[in-house]
Amino acid sequence: MPSYSALYYCIVDTLVLPDGEANKTMEVMQKVLDKCLELGLDRKVTLIALGGGVIGDMVGFASAIYQRGVNFIQIPTTVMAMVDSSVGGKTGVNHPLGKNMIGAFHQPQCVFIDTKNLETLPDRELQSGIAEVIKYGLIRDAPFFVWLDDNMEKLNGRDTAALRYAIKRSCENKAEVVKADELEAGLRATLNLGHTFGHAIENGSGYGVYLHGEAVSIGTCMAATMSAKMGWIDAGLVKRIYDIMIKAECPVELPLDSPMNRDMFLKAMSVDKKVANGQLRLILLKGDLGECVFTAEFDEAAMVETIDEFVAECKGAQ
DSSP states (O other): OOOGGGOOOOOOOOOOOOOSGGGOSHHHHHHHHHHHHHHTOOTTOEEEEEESHHHHHHHHHHHHHGGGOOEEEEEEOSHHIIIIITSSOEEEEEETTEEEEEEEEOOOSEEOOOGGGGGGOOHHHHHHHHHHHHHHHHHTOHHHHHHHHHHHHHHHTTOHHHHHHHHHHHHHHHHHHHHHOTTOSSGGGGGGTTHHHHHHHHHHHOTTSSOHHHHHHHHHHHHHHHHHHTTSSOHHHHHHHHHHHHHTTOOOSOOTTOOOOHHHHHHHHHTOTTOBTTBOOEEEEOSSTTOEEEESOSOHHHHHHHHHHHHTTOGGGO
16 A cells, blocks of 8 residues: 555646637736735646647746746647647747747646547637648648548548547647757748748737637738749649638638738738848748748748738728
8 A cells, every 4th residue: 555645635726817819918927927926836836728729828938937937737628729839838928019929938748638628619719720730731741731631521520530630640740840949940930831921910900800720821821822923832732722721611811801911911020030130031832742941032022922912902901
């Protein structure tokens, strides 16, 4: 029998935070720090993030800076969080001038994924997460893209086996990249396909108007369109990308009432985290399906032309 002196017990305190990108702020994140200090928690504490990507990012950031770093565990409850934000140790909050501009790399002790949590996930949240899943097929895993294209109806229908495989394969892809480049010196940046355009859409439209994956879906279509304008991919691949996003019920264009215009895009993109020495760097598709580049050497005219095409009918560009 084990000695009773060797047994431990845990005291669990809870704090409910508001979710959504509009609440991913320093003010809301500070509620976690306030709670820790009010309870007198020491460096042995473990914070547990139970929720979607916004909750995971904020709790992770709080754990990174509370007493210079304490343990935390991720329990993601959305597709987006399961396949992307809970894996890899990126934590942080938004700033009015840029998305995810304040944060830290801080790895969770572990990530628990239970796909039963997806049974009550709103359809819009499901579709937003699938946009991030599609990304892995585009940047590094062509067979996975083909599988997604063949099984999108099952994913939309929440087929358990299909969802489990899509989440598992996405996590494997991300883990391989993070293991090779944890602090995003180069390779890890490729996971941000469509994100530079997408973050500009989120920031310019107002945090919370778009779910992250919705903005990334449009941003991915913009990146594909720009890549084709430079002759880096063919028109057939661009069509496949639009088609799979549409099949996944993800947006591929900005609505007529969007406030976005060229200047808003360029301003937001100029403060993107991937800017280095004042030079914008983008993740673009180049070559066959599953191949991409992270580069500052692109045709700026093609970028501006792409932006102009996407905002041409937007209210903000009139």
